[in-house]
Every structure is written in C-alpha cells, then in structure tokens.
Amino acid sequence: MMLFNLPIHIKKITPPVKYDERILLMGSCFTEHIGDFLKSHKFNVLQNPNGIVFEPQMLCSSILDYIDQKKYSEHDLVYENERWHSWDHHSVFSHPSKEMVLQRIQESIKQAHDFLKNADWLIITFGTSFHYLFKTQNRIVANCHKVPANSFTKQLGTIEETVTAIDTMLYRLFHFNPKIKIIFTVSPVRHVRDGVVENNRSKARLLEAVHHVVDKFDKLYYFPSYELIIDVLRDHRFYDIDLVHPNYAATSFVLEKFCENCMDKQTRNILEKMKEIVIAKNHQPFHFASEQHQKFRKKYLSECVQLQTQYPFLNLQEEINFFQAG
Secondary structure, rough: OOOOOOOOOOOOOOEEEEOEEEEEEEEEHHHHHHHHHHHHHEEEEOOOOOOOOOOHHHHHHHHHHHHOOOOOOOEEEEOOOOOOEEEOHHHOOEEHHHHHHHHHHHHHHHHHHHHOOOOOEEEEEEOOOEEEEOOOOEEEOOOOOOOOOHHEEEEOOHHHHHHHHHHHHHHHHHOOOOOOOEEEOOOOOOOOHHHHHHHEEEHHHHHHHHHHHHHOOOOOOOOHHHHHHHHHHHHHHEEOOOOOOOOOOHHHHHHHHHHHHHHHHHHHEEEEHHHHHHHHOOOOOOOOOOOHHHHHHHHHHHHHHHHHHHHHOOOOOHHHHHHHOO
C-alpha cells in the first residue's frame, strides 16, 4: 500500500476538553483559527486578551499581568504616528486618545483576570523565539507598532529563557487557579522574514522548551499543530499565496485532529450538531418567503431549542432569535 502522507501518532489528552468548560486561548495568529472555530460553535472561550502575541516571554508576562490585575498608566504607553500604543499589547488597542487606550487595556485585564480565575483550560500557541528589545527602556516588546527599526535590537531567545518564563508563569498560575490544565502548541506559520534557516532555529527552540516543561509537570499537554502541517501535510498547496500562512484546508485538518484527540465523545457529538446549525444560519436562500425556506427555518429553530434544553450550558439565544425571525 502506498502512503501519501507521513503517519503521526497523537497522544489523546486525558482528561479531555468538554463543551461546558471555560477555555482561554493565547498566542500567535494561529491561535485565532482555533479560537474562532470554538467560539463560532458556542464553546465558552476568551482569546488573546492582549491581542496576538508571538513571543513566549511576553505571552507569559501577560498571564502574570492578568493574575496581578496590573494597573497601566500613561508611563506604560508610547506615542507614535499620532496614536498611543502599549508595548505589551497588539495594535488593536492603539488609539489617538491615551485615555481610550488605558480604558481598553484595563477592561481587557479585568475580563482576563475573572475568566482565568475559573478557566478549565489554557491553550497557548507560541509563534517565534525572536524578540525585539526596545533600546531606550531595555525591555522586550510584544509589538513594535511601526516605530523605526533602529529603536530595537532583534534577538533570538534561548531555550533557557523560554523555559524560565514558562516555569515562572506556571508557578503563579497554579496557585491562582489550581484546576487549570494547559495545552501547548507551536504555530506552523513560517516567519520567513527572519530567514528560512533562522525560522527553523526559532521553532526548534520553542519545541524544545515546550517539551521540557510538558515532560516535567502534570496538567500540561502538547498538541502537534506544527508537525501536522510541516511533516504530515508537507506541501505548499496547503499554504496561502504568501507560502507562509496555512490555508483553509490545512487549518481545517488541524482542527479535525484537535477535536479527535482533545475532546470527549459527547463534546464531539454536540459539535457535529452545532456545525449543522452554523451552516444553516449562514445559508443564503434564493427566495426568503418561500414555504420551503420557512420549513427550513422552523426545523433548525426546533433543533436549537432542543439542543439548548438538553445542554443548558449552551447559549443558543442568538441562533434561536435568527431562526424565529423568519
């Protein structure tokens, strides 16, 4: 028998992820693929309270900020290109008004603190070992905010630095929320602007650091997003036109494997029903007022009501309102 891709054994997560659990997702843009999928199918999720963060030291520092409910002030911001920015946050927090930036940050930290305190799962996706040191303040930044490149020193973080950051974060986190479990993964997005060789060195350091802590502690797991695309799919047709970001087919494949190996049977069964409802909600009818379409809407209205009654932790009110509107 001919093999057209490389088999991979994925160790099932025990205990598995369940539908009624709270899931915080943090990390690179690949985290958004997982988080958006879970959110659209009615999992209880919060993703990237600081916005997208690629680098592990900054990501771990963000978690400590949530635990401590760090209070930001004007001194934590920088003004550039007629907008105020935070070195710890993605540019989605940036704004011409520093008061607005600070308000957005504090609201996000409060939300993250409350969610993390009772979260069942934290999913972390590291993107790169490279970090940028802001020379004036001698500190690592999460985002350069288009500040001139000569203001930073680019450095390749060591395995030891990453392990130390994770260890420090874990010590605080398990005291803050003893029940939380963590799934680590490494983003398959290629950071080719660093260089192909440099990108591979960066990913190798992330993989080594993550496996070091996963092998050392309980309640820590590794899911091979990186390997599924780099070694199993292993073809440029699974990337977007930039040859950097995995395309829809690739991310769908990873999500299938995630559900198969990280969720229990009941959760997967509910998910299959939710997929049907999501597809139905996005359906564009040829003739909205037709009897056929009204039967279609009544059918899925009934299914939503039945599903929410059977599983009270699901919030399907938006879908119920949608199908009732017909």
